[in-house]
Structure formats: structure tokens, C-alpha cells
Amino acid sequence: MKRVLLRRQLLLWLGLPLALLWGLSVYTHYASALHAATQAYDRSLLASARIVAERLRVSKGQLEVDVPWVVLDSFERNMNDRLFYQVISPQGKTLSGYDDLPPIPDKAPLSKLYPALVHFYDATYNGLPIRVAALWQPVNEEGVEGMALILVAETLTSREAFxxxxxxxxxxxxxxxxLITLLLASGMLRKILRPLRQLSRLMLQRDPADLTPLPMVLPWYEMQPLMLAVNRYIERLNAMIARQQRFSADASHQLRTPLTVLKTQVAVALKSERPENWRESLVAMRITVDDMILLTDRLLHLSRLRATLPHEVPQLIDLAVLAKESCFSLYAQARAKQIDLGYEGEERSQVKGDSKLLSELCANLIDNAIKYTPAGGTVTVSVREGVLRVEDSGPGIATADRQQAMQPFNRLDGAGTASAGAGLGLALVRDIAQWHGTSAELHESPTLHGLMVLVAFTSQDRFPAAVTHV
Structure with missing residues (x-):
């Protein structure tokens, strides 16, 4: 993979525009300086042409000019340039100076910068680039009329040097x-990237088992969302690992006993030579395997529920229909114990929630009531105004034990004392209720005098931001 350096890229993206701006600035400075030099030297050329024009005179009907070299020398700026001049009469005759200076080009305009009829143009004379000022001087004296032309030319050495x-x-x-800007930018980037290097060292030195949030070592406000996102990801990863560890611990703890029982049952069957004993052991093993399947299924449901967080807007669910369907699905189980399982309440009761989770909640409550209700008892399910009630005629749960009964792997026997077991039904009910933003309450049934579980659902717009699982 190609190595990309952030500082190099940033300096490149900063340096390229600066280089372009530098070139543009230098070009504009040079053009401005050349224009200023041209104007300054043109003004001197015009002054020289005016001095020559002042030396024009009419003598005996003839236009004459007397231009001493000392006059021209007084306008030379240094010894690097040569000065040429030519005076042309209105009739086009050269009166003085060099008679082969380049004439005025056809497209050379009159200058608008000075109050004079003057043309400025560039030309070449004797292989040298020159600048020429051509001044028109009106003559009207002693019968001589017309426009005399004075050409004063200068080489460009001084202009170009300037x-x-x-x-x-x-x-x-x-x-x-x-250069200073790039050096300052490089130093600034080195200082800015220092917290990133600090974060890199921190991550390299971090223990793989350390899932605590990262410290806010990046001081910039723009990087705070990134740090928050990383820390939230670490929290989710930590929760996932904790759930896996919890599931592994729960599974190993809860499956150890039925596996030991199953092993014992197999050993008993192998020692016996009587077919009736084999059948008795096989029936016992089937019951043990069924219990293990149910236990594993409940463990998976509990782990999956803990891994699920509300992230979608809930749908309208008919709680009464779900409760009646759960009663129908568990009717055979209740009939096997001669339990009167029935539904009372509204025909329709809409709440906001998840249909699968609410079906699981109803099924667990009814299954729990059937398990702990003696043969010939009664289990009544009702839904009114979004409140689910499951009552039974069983032994109930003492007030002091109700909170403990909602914890995983705690089962209460008929006498009301706590005993170890695979009590996951009410734990699932508690977590599903919390997932829906409500809770499951345990009371004594006023009519059947056993346990009554109430779960009140409200018409909420959305699920809570987080659910706390114990």
C-alpha cells in the first residue's frame, strides 16, 4: 500500500497555491515596475524633445535648429544608454540629427498623458532596441508655417536594468x-499532529483487554465527534463481550446440572439389564433433554434480547390479539395439568412495540403461570387499555422475594422460598418490558389469590435511548 503522509499532502496543497500566487505577484510587480519605468523615462524623452523644439528658429525664411550636444547630454541618466535625435521640417527635410531614425508607425497613437502632440513607440535602430518620442511642434513665423517633427530616441538599457x-x-x-509561510505551516502542522502521535502511542501501548473509553487527547473541536464515535464503539464492543461472557457463564453454570443428571441416567440404564428399567431411563432422559432444550432456548432468547437495542420507530401492535394467540398456543400444556386457562378483556388493544418480543413476553408469563399453578387451578389473561394482566391461583410470591424473582436463574418454589434453578421466564419478561420503556410489576391476585403480573404499555412515540440490563 502506498504510504501517504498527511503533513506532506497538507504542505503540498498549501505550497502549490502559494507558488502560483508568488508567480502571479512577481509577474504583476514586474509589469507594474516596467510600466512605471516606461512612464518615467518617457517623461524625460519628452522633456528632451521640448528642449530641442525650443531651439527651432526662422532665419531668412528658412527653418533652422541649433542643438548643442551639451543640451542632450544633460538629459542622459547614465552612461549605459545612447541618445539619438532628428529634427524634420514641415516639408519633411531633416534639419539636424540622424536622418535614418525609424519613422512614426501608422498605428502609433498620440499620447493622452501629456499636454503635447507626442507619439511614443518602440523600434530598432542599428540593431539596438530603442524608445522614441516624436513631438509635433507648430511653426508659424516669418512666412514659415507647418508642423515640425522632433524625434528623440533612447536605448532601453537603463529601463530594463531598473x-x-x-x-x-x-x-x-x-x-x-x-518560504517563511511554508516553514511556519510545517511547524504548525508538526505541533497540530502531535496529539495524533500521542493517540497512536496510547493505542499501541494499550492492553488488548482494556476496553475503557479513550481519553480526549485530541484538543480540536472538529475531532471530538470522531473520539465520541470511537468511545461509543468501544462501549458497544465492551457490552457485546460482556454479553458473550455472561452467556458463556450462564450456559456453563446452568447446563452443568442437567448434563450431570443425563450422564447419571445413562449410567443407570447401562447397568440395568431389564428392559422396563431402560424404558424408564429413556423417559427420564427425554425429560432431561427437553429441559435442556428449553433452558438453552431461553438462554439464547435472553442473550439476544440483551444484544438488541431499540433503533427503529415501533409499530402499532394489537396486544389483545397477541395475548389470545399465546393462550391458544399454550392451551395443550394447561389442559395436561387440568388448568382452566382463559382470556378476558378487550377484543382489540393497540400499543406501540415489537410483535415478536411482545409475543415472547405473553408466552413467558402464561408459561410461568401454568408451571407454578397446581393441577386443577386457574390462569386468567386479560388486556384492558394497554395493560396486560396474567393471574393464577398458584402459591404466589412473597413480597420480599418479588425483586429476586425477576433476576435470571432464580426460581421460587411452591413454599415461597428461593431455590437455585433455571428461572429465566420472568427475567425475559423484565428485559422485554424495559426494552419497551415500561416494567413488569408483581402483585397478589385479588380474585385468584395467586400471582398477578401487570405490564402497562403506553402510547409512546419512540423507544428510550438505552435499556439497562442487570
Whole structure:
């Protein structure tokens, strides 16, 4: 996999725009400097042309000009440039200067920067690039009328030197600014990424069994959602591992006894040579296996329920229909004990919830009532205004033992004393009720004088944010 460095990418994304801006800034500085140099030197050329124009005079009907070199030398800025001039009469005759200077191009406009009829244009003279100022000077003296033309040209050495000097200054200053910016950005990124390296070291040194939340070592507000998401994931992982450990512990603890009983029953059958004893052992083993299947099924239901969190908007469920269906499904079990199992209450009662979980709740309550009701007893199921009631004529549960009865693997015998066993029915009922945002209450039945379990469902918009399982 290709190695990608975050700091290198950030510096690259920052450095490329800065380099482009640096180039653009240098170019604009150079163009501005060249324009400023052109204007400054053009003004000097125009001044030289005006000095020459002032030397025009009419003598004996002829236009003459006297241009001493000392006048032209006074306008030269340094020894790097050469100055040329030409004075042309209104008739097009060269009066003085170089008679082969480049003429005014056809497309050269009059300058609007100065109050004079002057053209500025670039040309080449004797293989040298030059800048020319062409000034039109009106003449109206002693019968001589027309526009004299004064051309003053200068080589570009000083202009280019001035522009390059400004360009070098811009290159150094802007380049230094970009370099300093990148160095500061690199140092800033190194400091910013330090908490990430700290977090990496923390994760590398962390014990694999340590599932405590990570400390908030990242100080930036933008990274807080990431840390919260990681910590929530650790919490879910911790809960999942705890459920697996709980299921393993429960299964190993609860299955040990029936497996021991089954082993004993097998040993007894093997020692006996009488077929009737074999049959008796096989019947006992079938009962033991059935109990183990029921126990395993309840363990799986309890583990699955603990692993389930409400995450969808519940649907409208007809609780009365579910209660009646549970009564029908357990009717044969009740009939085997000659128990009068019946339903009383509303024909329809809609609540918000999960149909599978509510069916499991009803079935567990009715199954628990049938188990602990003596033969010939009564179990009554009713639903009114969203409240589920399951009553029986069994021994009931003492008030002091009711909270303990809701815990997993605690079963109360007929005398009302606690004994170890696979009591998972009421534990499942408790967790399903909590999942739906309500609770299961244990009371004494006012009519049957046994146990009455109440589960009141409300018309809630959504499930609670979390469910606490014990």
C-alpha cells in the first residue's frame, strides 16, 4: 500500500497555491515596475524633445535648429544608454540629427498623458532596441508655417536594468514570504499532529483487554465527534463481550446440572439389564433433554434480547390479539395439568412495540403461570387499555422475594422460598418490558389469590435511548 503522509499532502496543497500566487505577484510587480519605468523615462524623452523644439528658429525664411550636444547630454541618466535625435521640417527635410531614425508607425497613437502632440513607440535602430518620442511642434513665423517633427530616441538599457532590479526585489521578497509561510505551516502542522502521535502511542501501548473509553487527547473541536464515535464503539464492543461472557457463564453454570443428571441416567440404564428399567431411563432422559432444550432456548432468547437495542420507530401492535394467540398456543400444556386457562378483556388493544418480543413476553408469563399453578387451578389473561394482566391461583410470591424473582436463574418454589434453578421466564419478561420503556410489576391476585403480573404499555412515540440490563 502506498504510504501517504498527511503533513506532506497538507504542505503540498498549501505550497502549490502559494507558488502560483508568488508567480502571479512577481509577474504583476514586474509589469507594474516596467510600466512605471516606461512612464518615467518617457517623461524625460519628452522633456528632451521640448528642449530641442525650443531651439527651432526662422532665419531668412528658412527653418533652422541649433542643438548643442551639451543640451542632450544633460538629459542622459547614465552612461549605459545612447541618445539619438532628428529634427524634420514641415516639408519633411531633416534639419539636424540622424536622418535614418525609424519613422512614426501608422498605428502609433498620440499620447493622452501629456499636454503635447507626442507619439511614443518602440523600434530598432542599428540593431539596438530603442524608445522614441516624436513631438509635433507648430511653426508659424516669418512666412514659415507647418508642423515640425522632433524625434528623440533612447536605448532601453537603463529601463530594463531598473525593471530587472525591481523584479529581483519582488522575487526575493515574495519568495522569502512564501518560504517563511511554508516553514511556519510545517511547524504548525508538526505541533497540530502531535496529539495524533500521542493517540497512536496510547493505542499501541494499550492492553488488548482494556476496553475503557479513550481519553480526549485530541484538543480540536472538529475531532471530538470522531473520539465520541470511537468511545461509543468501544462501549458497544465492551457490552457485546460482556454479553458473550455472561452467556458463556450462564450456559456453563446452568447446563452443568442437567448434563450431570443425563450422564447419571445413562449410567443407570447401562447397568440395568431389564428392559422396563431402560424404558424408564429413556423417559427420564427425554425429560432431561427437553429441559435442556428449553433452558438453552431461553438462554439464547435472553442473550439476544440483551444484544438488541431499540433503533427503529415501533409499530402499532394489537396486544389483545397477541395475548389470545399465546393462550391458544399454550392451551395443550394447561389442559395436561387440568388448568382452566382463559382470556378476558378487550377484543382489540393497540400499543406501540415489537410483535415478536411482545409475543415472547405473553408466552413467558402464561408459561410461568401454568408451571407454578397446581393441577386443577386457574390462569386468567386479560388486556384492558394497554395493560396486560396474567393471574393464577398458584402459591404466589412473597413480597420480599418479588425483586429476586425477576433476576435470571432464580426460581421460587411452591413454599415461597428461593431455590437455585433455571428461572429465566420472568427475567425475559423484565428485559422485554424495559426494552419497551415500561416494567413488569408483581402483585397478589385479588380474585385468584395467586400471582398477578401487570405490564402497562403506553402510547409512546419512540423507544428510550438505552435499556439497562442487570
Amino acid at each position: 525593471a530587472h532590479q525591481l523584479l529581483n526585489t519582488a522575487l526575493l521578497s515574495q519568495g522569502g514570504l512564501v
